[in-house]
Amino acid sequence: MGYGYFFTGFPGFICSQLIREVLQKNELKGTVYVLVLQGMMDKARNERQVIISELGLSEEAFVIIEGDITKPSLLISEANQEKLREGITHVFHLAAIYDLAVPRDIAYRINVEGTDNVNKWVRELPHLKRYVYFSTAYVVGKREGTLFETELIRPTSFKNHYEETKYEAEVLVDKLKKEIPITIIRPGIVKGHSHTGETIKFDGPYFMMNFLERLKFLPILPRLGKGEAFVNLVPIDYIVQAAAYLSFFENGTGKTYHLTDPRPYRATDIYSFMMKEMLNKKPIGTLPLTMGKWFLSIKPMRKLLRVEKEALDYFTWMGHFDCTQAVNDLKGSGISCPDFKEGIKPMTAFYLKQKDNPNFHIPIL
DSSP: OOEEEEEESTTSHHHHHHHHHHHHHOSOOEEEEEEEOGGGHHHHHHHHHHHHHHHTOOGGGEEEEEOOTTSGGGGOOHHHHHHHHHHOOEEEEOOOOOOTTOOHHHHIIIIIIHHHHHHHHHTTOTTOOEEEEEOOGGGGTTOOEEEOTTOOOOOSOOSSHHHHHHHHHHHHHHTTTTTSOEEEEEEOEEESOTTTOOOSOBOTTHHHHHHHHHTTTSSOOOEESOOOSEEOEEEHHHHHHHHHHHHHOGGGTTEEEEEOOSSOEEHHHHHHHHHHHHHSOOOOSEEOHHHHHHHHTSHHHHHHHTOOGGGGGGGTOOEEEOOHHHHHHTTTTTOOOOOGGGGHHHHHHHHHHHTTOGGGBOOOO
């Protein structure tokens, strides 16, 4: 039989890029099936046509399936269920809610209950060769020190509901490792492409850029806290290339991979790099982080600055991701994480080009 690739999370940016990478780099050509919410159909159809055109695919090689991971059997019609049961060989589960400020009930329904539904569905696939689950390196919550790929330890607390529900979802997937062939991908904080700077939303590290852009009129700009924590930023191209490779790597079955930067920079360095590239200035003085959090607890202030207050927690969190397993298994592939400094120019250029485009900015609550 041929290969059938099933993706959740389409037409999201990471999912769309991963589909391209799997089809371009993998000799195992096959049919792509994407699970799409009814309300995302128009966007999904447009993105499908772009990918078909770019890669020269036939119309039959890329199939949209209407469904919903939060519903039993993923809300897939019975006619499609039978076709998928017989045709799917690889499942890539990326659908999740990634907002750091998300309420717990919404995060739990999508990230935990949704993943549980995908797990149940995957277990019924008779020809499954690999189930790839996209988690996050930040399932570690507030645990600090060196954090290993081989660990899945519940921390005493989490920085936000996103981390907590992604941890709970990963636990559900991890339990299936003895039953079906699973690879778990734990990315760091995803940023734009290392060469083009392309991304689809300004969150994560882009909150620093929003802050600098909104306050650039000030004669001096201070640092935010001491900034001693390492912030693990990883470009989308590394995530996609590494994930596509490890998803088909024979010895990747049963493993969890940190797709993180093995040489991350401290928050204060990243802030300085951005300020230099954006404004040609250096930070002067220090604004205590407690004061920064107080300012961002005021809704009009965080909306003005376009910064989520939850993002500041990553400026003081003293954790380090060990990614030895990923680095070792990527040897010989030509895939490695680019140095953050090498991508700062395209990252900044893309941000400055799109900074006034509301489609790139996430709602600040």
